[in-house]
Each structure stands twice: as C-alpha cells, then as structure tokens.
Amino acid sequence: MAGDFTRRSFIRGMAVGALTGYFGAAGLSSTVFKNKLLPAEKLNQVDIGELQALKIKVVSETSWYDNNVFLNDVKGAGGLLVNQYEIPWTIEGVKSGYKGSNLGGFSTYIEATLLDGKVVKIHFDTGWNPEWMEKRFREEGVAEKLAKKEIDFMVVSHEHIDHFYGIEATTKFYPDIPIYLPKGFYQEGFDLLKGKSFPKANVKNDHPHTGKVTVLDSSKVNILYPGIALMTFDVPIILRVFGEQSFVFNVKDKGLVLVTGCCHQGVISYMEAVRKNIKGGEKIFAVQGGLHISPFEDWDPQYDDLILAFNKYGVQKIGCNHCTGFITAEKMLKAGLPVVKGTARNMSKRDIYLGNGDELLFA
Amino acid sequence: MENENDRKTDGDSEKSKGFGLGVLLGVVVGIGLFLMTVQILYWAK
Numbered sequence: 001m002a003g004d005f006t007r008r009s010f011i012r013g014m015a016v017g018a019l020t021g022y023f024g025a026a027g028l029s030s031t032v033f034k035n036k037l038l039p040a041e042k043l044n045q046v047d048i049g050e051l052q053a054l055k056i057k058v059v060s061e062t063s064w065y066d067n068n069v070f071l072n073d074v075k076g077a078g079g080l081l082v083n084q085y086e087i088p089w090t091i092e093g094v095k096s097g098y099k100g101s102n103l104g105g106f107s108t109y110i111e112a113t114l115l116d117g118k119v120v121k122i123h124f125d126t127g128w129n130p131e132w133m134e135k136r137f138r139e140e141g142v143a144e145k146l147a148k149k150e151i152d153f154m155v156v157s158h159e160h161i162d163h164f165y166g167i168e169a170t171t172k173f174y175p176d177i178p179i180y181l182p183k184g185f186y187q188e189g190f191d192l193l194k195g196k197s198f199p200k201a202n203v204k205n206d207h208p209h210t211g212k213v214t215v216l217d218s219s220k221v222n223i224l225y226p227g228i229a230l231m232t233f234d235v236p237i238i239l240r241v242f243g244e245q246s247f248v249f250n251v252k253d254k255g256l257v258l259v260t261g262c263c264h265q266g267v268i269s270y271m272e273a274v275r276k277n278i279k280g281g282e283k284i285f286a287v288q289g290g291l292h293i294s295p296f297e298d299w300d301p302q303y304d305d306l307i308l309a310f311n312k313y314g315v316q317k318i319g320c321n322h323c324t325g326f327i328t329a330e331k332m333l334k335a336g337l338p339v340v341k342g343t344a345r346n347m348s349k350r351d352i353y354l355g356n357g358d359e360l361l362f363a
Numbered sequence: 364m365e366n367e368n369d370r371k372t373d374g375d376s377e378k379s380k381g382f383g384l385g386v387l388l389g390v391v392v393g394i395g396l397f398l399m400t401v402q403i404l405y406w407a408k
Contacts, residue, residue, distance in 0.1 A: 006381035013382035017389020018396065025397040 047279040049226030050252045053113040053363035056259060056288055058354050060127055060136045061321040062104040062347050063162035065097040067296055073102075074239070084161050084239035085188045085198045091129075098347065103129035105166045106261060106322055108289065109142050112228050112249060113363075120225050121145060123154040123177070124247070125261050127166035134169045136346070140357065146173035153178040155230065157261025158237060158244040159189045161203075167193060168205040176211030180224075182232045183217040184243025216245060221277050227251070231273060233265035246270060246289075248278055251362045255285030262290045262323050268309045275313070286317035288360055294325030303328070307335050321354045329353045 029037055064070045069090050074080060077087040094102040105127020112120045123142065127133035137143035145151050154170060154177050157163050170177060179193075188198065195208030216222045218232040232245040247259040256274060263270055267287070275281035293306055307328070310318065319340045320329060329352045332339045340360060341351050348355025 006377045009378045009381035010385040013385020013387075014389035014392065015385075016382075017386035017391075018393035019389075020386070021390035021393020021395075022397045023393075024390075025394045029397075029401075 043276055045279040045281060046221045046223070046229075046277060048221065048223050048229040048248065048250050050115060050250050051112050051227035052115050052117070052252060053361070054249050054251050054257055055111040055362075056257075056319065056360045057109045057140060058321060058342075058356055058358050059107040059109050059140050059142055060105050060133065060346075060356050061290070061354070062349075062356060063106050063128060063322060064102050064104055065347070066094050066102055069094050069097075069102045071296065080238040081240065083188075084159075084241065085201050085203070087201055087239070089161070089202050091202050098129060098132045101129055101132070103132065103165075104162070104347070105129055105133045105136075106163050106290065107133060107136070107142075107166075108259065108261075109140060110247075110259065112225070114226060115252070120228060121151045122228075123151045123170065124259070125157050125163040126154065126170040128162040130166045130169040130172075133166040134172070136356065137169060137173070139346070143173050146170060146177065149174055149177075151177065153180060153224075155180045155245065155247070156182070157246065158182060158264065159185050159241045160237065160239065160262065161201075163261050164189065165192070165201075165203045167209065168207045171205065171207040171209050175207055175209060177209070178212045179209065179214070180230065180245070181213060181215050182243040182245040183215055184234065184241070185215065186240070186242075218243075221248070229278065231270075231277070233269070233273070235265045237264045248274055249362075250278075250280065251285070254362050255283055256280055257286045257288065257362055258284060260287070260289035260291065263292045267291045267293070267306055271309065271313045271315075282313075284313045284315050286319065286360075286362065287315055288319035288354075290322030291320050291324040291328065293323075293328040295323035297325055297327050299327050299331075304331070307331055307337065310337050317360070319354050319360045321348075324353060326350055326352055 073087055073089050091101040093100055106125050107127045108124040110122040110124055192205050193209045195205050197204035216230055216232045218234050222230045227250045229248045230245050231248060234243055236242055244264045249257040251257055271284055293303055317338050329339055340354055342353055342355035342358045344351040344355055346356035
C-alpha cells in the first residue's frame, strides 16, 4: 500500500517538477540571464571621420503638384509596377502645377566643411521638370556654381522620375560633372544620361553627360571624404526602379546627420543600418530629406511605429520634407518630435516642414 | 488505534518522500526539455 502511494506521489512530483523546471528555465533565461546567454551583437562599425560643419539647402522638394493627377497617370498606365519610362506623365493643364505641368522635382544642395577647412559642394539629385529645376537652380545659386564647376560631384539617390529625369537641367551647366549612381540603375537610365529621349514619358536630355560615372553598391560604407559617406541599399522600388543611396555625415560635436532623397529603404532600416555599420550610430543627431512614410497623405496605424523609432535613436532634429507627407509631420509634432518648420515659399505648400529654399545648418 | 495512527504517519512520510524525489527529478527533466526545445529551435532556424 505504502509503495503505491509513493509511486503515485513520485509521478505527481515529477509532473510538477518538470513544469516548474521547464517554465522556470524559460523565465530565467529570458530575464535574469538574458544578456549572459545571448551572444553579444556583432557590430561592424566604420569610422567615417568628422566634418567641421554642414549646410543643407532644399532646392526643390515639390516633386509634383497634384497627387490625383500623378496617381491617375500611374493608374492609367497600369499601376505602380509599370516601368516609369512607359508612363505618359501629365505636363499640361494642371492648375496647381508649374506653368500647367504637374512635374516638379527633388534636389538638395549640400556644403560640407572638412576639418582642414576645405568645403565640399554636393549636388544631390537633379529633379524632374527641367524648366522648373533650372529656375530653382538659378534662384538658389546652384546653376552658377555648376557653370563654374565649383560643385565637386552629383549624387543621384535613385532612378525615380522626380530625382533623375531633370538631368539636363544639371548637364546644361556642367556636362562633365562627376556622378555617383546607386547600383540598380536600368539601361534606360544610362541611356537618358547619354542623351536619349523617351517621348512616351515626356523625358529628354539635350545635354548628354560626358563626365565620370561611378556606380556604388551595398557591400560597404562608401566614404567619399572624411566625414562624408554614402550607404547604398538594394531595394526594389515602385515604377520598376531598384536601389537607393543616402548620405551619412558626421559633424564634430554634433553627431551623425543622415540626408536622404526618398528613403525607399525605410527610415528604420536606414537608421538601423547606420547603427550597425557606422561608428557613433547608436545616436543619430539629425535626419533630413524625404522619409517616404505617407507620400500620398494616407495613414495606417502601423506607421505609428515609424514615428516611435525616432525616439529610440535619439534623433534631435528632423528636417523632413518631400515624400514624408504632411500627415506624418503632423503626427511627429503631436508626438513631440523635433520637426524643423519651413517657410512655405517657392511653391512649397505648407510650413509644417522644410520647403523650397529652406536651409539647415550644423556647426 | 495506535497502530493505525502509526501506519498513517508512515504512509504520509512515504508519500511526501516520493513527491519530493519526483519534484527534484522533474525539475532536472524540465530544464533538460527546455534546453532541447531551444536546441531544436536553433537547428530549425
């Protein structure tokens, strides 16, 4: 009789013990011993050097003027996966457009002062509508600097219409400007650079590029000068485009300043890649440019995570614009994020973020 | 009556000894099962 009781008690004890052991081990390993048991994250941070100062001027962030016209062009051609060189973009009859054209463009002018005092002048993207872009280049003094070959090089963030199709507005003034492209450019892009026209898409280049073209890939952080680096991301993008590259500047006594064209790689992926690959990436001082969150002013509750991410990286200044979307800027401000306001000039619609002609200085 | 009480006491003692041994062995088995689960998940990854 005593033996039966012992066996039953033993089995009952085993069951209790096994459950306690299993869940106890799970609990301890995920809390108390978490850091001891998990392998330490291996970071491959590169020291990109430092800059004395950085000036960023928004030349044009208004890529198109009427969202509905733009979306109708895309829908009419077959949707977001259609080749951008095959879409007849609307260039007349748009009331809110520039001289009736819906096309604008994205371009930023950057001056980076190295520690030895040399100022590196960078032409970042060349917009879409050559007429509009030439006007803006002239108004902001970029055309003059291009003509005098004072600008060191041009970086094209990605092949999209509004960042690249206005190439002749640049090559008209400086045909042999050195250009950095991200890996993934299609043959049409290289052909447009060399002067080919694409009548269906209403794009042409009457001023073929004659200078050096460097294609950067994603295998490493590309350091152009001390404190100036480009990171390339292998991302498929709508309208049959592939790859985007964004800047990382390191300003002395401030920290890392990220400057992006459209950020199709995703703002979290971008900041995470910087954290893992660039020295000092745990804290990002500022982010500037298009963040591609709500370019068509739509919102999904999941986008809230993107806004929360800025706190995680300690971002102290957000100079967003372009494809970030007004609704995103509104939500960022509501969340207490440091969005820099603009002046709503030169056809930029609202002052909620940096607009055409606005400037950011880090020194 | 005395004998019966003595026998009950002996039974309880056996019962709790068996339970205690079971718990000890069970904890070891439980931790082992947990480690096996982790290992299988690691391999599956």
